[in-house]
Amino acid sequence: MKNKLTDRQKEILDFIQKFISENGFPPTLREIASNFGMASTFGVKRHLDALKKKGYLKIESFASRAITLNKIPSAGESDNNFINNKVISIPVVGRVAAGSPILSEENLQGTIAIDSNFFRNNKDCFALKVTGDSMINAGIFDGDLVIVNPNEKVSQHDIVVARVDDEITVKNYEKKNNKVFLIPQNDKYEPITVTERNNFSLIGKVVGVLRWFN
């Protein structure tokens, strides 16, 4: 199988990546075309089909703007991709008041700067200060900051931030038989089963952990 991309395909993949990270949603075929000065959408489509076939993205057929990225071509190629540091400043969320949106003023504790090379699609990232020890076996301790990306796709066993009945919690995500389980990483705690009675919402995927010692 030749999964290598042509130059044009790579250009287009990069553009989609950039577009999503800047806008929060994927581009249409015509938006891609016009970005490259192309007049027809068919060329774009053929490229997308190729990218899909090679596993770089997924496309929901017959739906608009339904491209999702699969993997980043540059990642893992070189060991030292820490080179150009783009720094982004993200808000830090402390204790979340019951019922309030997580990013509402009252919850904010300030901002921190992080190296954006660690996180793709980092537009709406924020940092959440962890309380409790329910994730110590995953190396997340009380007082740690977890970096949360609300736009990243959540897969089985990912660590996520979720809201259950006005409480914000960090757990491993698991979906079985259409039921959602939130698994702590500490033998002292039991998994949470999300029922219809719960007010449940996924807030985002944990993409990083930051701890410091004083």
Add this chain to the structure above:
Amino acid sequence: MKNKLTDRQKEILDFIQKFISENGFPPTLREIASNFGMASTFGVKRHLDALKKKGYLKIESFASRAITLNKIPSAGESDNNFINNKVISIPVVGRVAAGSPILSEENLQGTIAIDSNFFRNNKDCFALKVTGDSMINAGIFDGDLVIVNPNEKVSQHDIVVARVDDEITVKNYEKKNNKVFLIPQNDKYEPITVTERNNFSLIGKVVGVLRWFN
């Protein structure tokens, strides 16, 4: 200004958030409607307009799936908002070649930017990529980056980076009866007792831990 959400509006906002995080792109009006068992898109639109008016999201008019959740104004918009956050760039050290000074060229993998607010006296800090699982009970895993400060005073039980016989290791530091012990945080490993025969030197104190998930 009354920015409080009605119950229904909050439900819908949560759903959009969840949808984006699960799919990577925003839902259409009809997808929102059908999720709530609604038959018409108009009700949804009215809710979205309300949410937009109250500042919880942005909508690109006449474009499909063009909902974006609203971020805090300070969130990573510009590439260089170093304003409130002082950022320092520190070198990243990968595998350390035996016998070489830890900061020698061959060991460097690049640099990362860090918010200097976390670390006082950060002049000579560097980051070290951890190999091995000897500190998992301290929440330091294989592949994590530890931030090391060579200038910070090392006290009993601090986590340190040390060189023992050409090997770089991360352990808890303990001094008893004028003898130095390096204590791993993993039951699989035994403490290291530093003797005079060892080529031992303390490199620095671990002041932070950074992990990211891809």
Add this chain to the structure above:
DNA sequence: TTGACAAGTGAACACTCGTACACTATATTT
């Protein structure tokens, strides 16, 4: 030269999707 392949055009088509309007229903407030 021939053939294969990447890349693009222009037009046509059908489905998707946001927008709009009139009407209904149920609370809560005045």
Add this chain to the structure above:
DNA sequence: AAATATAGTGTACGAGTGTTCACTTGTCAA
């Protein structure tokens, strides 16, 4: 009782959007 706000239905329209087809251009290897 009347007014107001929230919530939803059903239908319709037009622009947005993915899909498809026949045809053209340029490059590269056999």
